[in-house]
Every structure is written in C-alpha cells, then in structure tokens.
Amino acid sequence: MxxxxxxxxxxxxxxxxxxxxxxxxxxxxxxxxxxxxxxxxxxxxxxxxxxxxxxxxxxxxxxxxxxxxxxxxxxxxxxxxxxxxxxxxxxxxxxxxxxxxxxxQLRPMEKMVIDNPVAAAAALSHDLMWQNQERFAIVLLNVKSQFLATKVITIGTATETLVHPREIFREVIKQGATKLIIGHNHPSGNVEPSQEDIDLTEQLLQGATFLNIPILDHLILGNGNHQSLRQITDLWLRYPQGE
CATH class of the missing domain: 1.10.150 (DNA polymerase; domain 1)
Structure with missing residues (x-):
C-alpha cells in the first residue's frame, strides 16, 4: 500500500x-x-x-x-x-x-465464576497489568469459585517483590474465602516464570494443601499478556488442591 x-x-x-x-x-x-x-x-x-x-x-x-x-x-x-x-x-x-x-482493567462482577486463566487475568489486571513495580495480589473466591474480591498483598521494586505465605493465607481467612488465585506482574512485560516464581508457587501449594484452602492458579501478568503456571508446569499434579 x-x-x-x-x-x-x-x-x-x-x-x-x-x-x-x-x-x-x-x-x-x-x-x-x-x-x-x-x-x-x-x-x-x-x-x-x-x-x-x-x-x-x-x-x-x-x-x-x-x-x-x-x-x-x-x-x-x-x-x-x-x-x-x-x-x-x-x-x-x-x-x-x-x-x-x-x-x-474492568473488574468482574460480584459472584461471577472465575474458573479459567482469562477470567482470572481480567480480575487481576486492574491491580497488576500496567504497573511499573512488581506487585503480588490474590483473587478471593467462595466455595463455588465465585468472585469475592481482589487484594494486593505486597508491592516491591521495579524488578521484584517478596511475599510470605502467612500474609496470603491470613487475608484469605480474614475475608472468609475458601479458594484463591494468586498472581503477580512482571513490569518488563515478559510473562515467563522465573525459577523463584516456580519455587514460591510450590511453597504456596504445599501450604494450601495443609490448610485445605485450594489455590486454583498462579498467573503472571504484564503489558497486556498473561501466563498460567498451572497450564505450563506440573505443580498442580504434584500438589493436588482437592478443588
């Protein structure tokens, strides 16, 4: 042309x-x-x-x-x-x-079922998608996997954030949720998980099994894209969540 x-x-x-x-x-x-x-x-x-x-x-x-x-x-x-x-x-x-x-960045309507990575990414996008600092957030769900709320747990530097399992599960229990989806952003826009991301996910899945609070997925978001660790790793096979 x-x-x-x-x-x-x-x-x-x-x-x-x-x-x-x-x-x-x-x-x-x-x-x-x-x-x-x-x-x-x-x-x-x-x-x-x-x-x-x-x-x-x-x-x-x-x-x-x-x-x-x-x-x-x-x-x-x-x-x-x-x-x-x-x-x-x-x-x-x-x-x-x-x-x-x-x-x-539009948040899902209350009681909307969040049962796939696309819906989870939509729920997390307002808090994570376009941020210049790395953030860790959770989507709180009821027993039917219906949306209750999202909560930013930590805000880090431009490249990393730290989160402890007790901070996550404390918020889940406080809000009366029975399931959750975890997520964080990569400000670079590269949504491939690091080894640290995988290690943290494994640690959280172990804790979720012990507490009987299923984690349905861990998403990485950035610059309009997202990646589901449940889809690309075997962690959920190794640590079944009893959903």
Missing part, C-alpha cells in the same frame, strides 16, 4: 474502516488502526492517514522500545511533537488508549 495515496482513492477492500468492518479489528495493522483514529493525513500530496500512522510508529520506535509500549504512556506534548499531529489527533489517540486500558 502506498502511504501517500488518499484513503478515499484506495479500493474499498484496502480502506482501513472497510477492512475492519469486513474482517474485524484484529486483522488490521497497527498503522491502519491509528489511521482510523487519525481520520486524515498530513494533507494533499503528503502522507495519508495510514502513512501518518506508520510515521508515528516509526518515530516512537526511536525510544528503543516497542512503539505501542511507548504509545501507552506517552504525553500529549510528546505526541504533538510528531509532525502532522495536532491537539485533535493527539487527544483522539490518547482517549482511545485510555478506553482500552479501562476496558481491560
């Missing part, structure tokens, strides 16, 4: 809005999604909306990070420093980013 051709001059099958309607938003490139928000480019003979979207991503890549990672936390002033982005375009982009954050 030429980035100087006006969107109105493109075939219908190549226009971002039409592609979204026919194929779904997931089928569009980052530049095309930005183009829909921008609506217009730089003007006649200059970059189209798609071209401007691609130019924005190129400029953000100069921060030596993923462009969308930069865009998530960018200020209006930094965005407007990019040629072709004025207050109207900047505020539209930032409003869309904030709506995306809020929808992703």
């Amino acid at each position: 030429s980035y100087n051709i006006r969107i109105a001059d493109l075939p219908l099958t190549e226009r971002p809005r039409e592609r979204l309607l026919s194929l779904g938003a997931k089928s569009l490139s980052d530049a095309e999604l930005l183009a829909i928000l921008l609506a217009t480019g730089q003007g006649k003979g200059k970059l189209s909306a798609v071209g401007l979207g691609q130019y924005i991503l190129s400029e953000l890549s100069k921060y030596k990070r993923e462009p969308l990672d930069v865009l998530r936390d960018i200020s209006p002033q930094e965005l407007m420093a990019i040629h072709g982005i004025g207050p109207a375009k900047a505020t539209t982009i930032l409003a869309a980013i904030e709506l995306g954050k809020r929808s992703f």
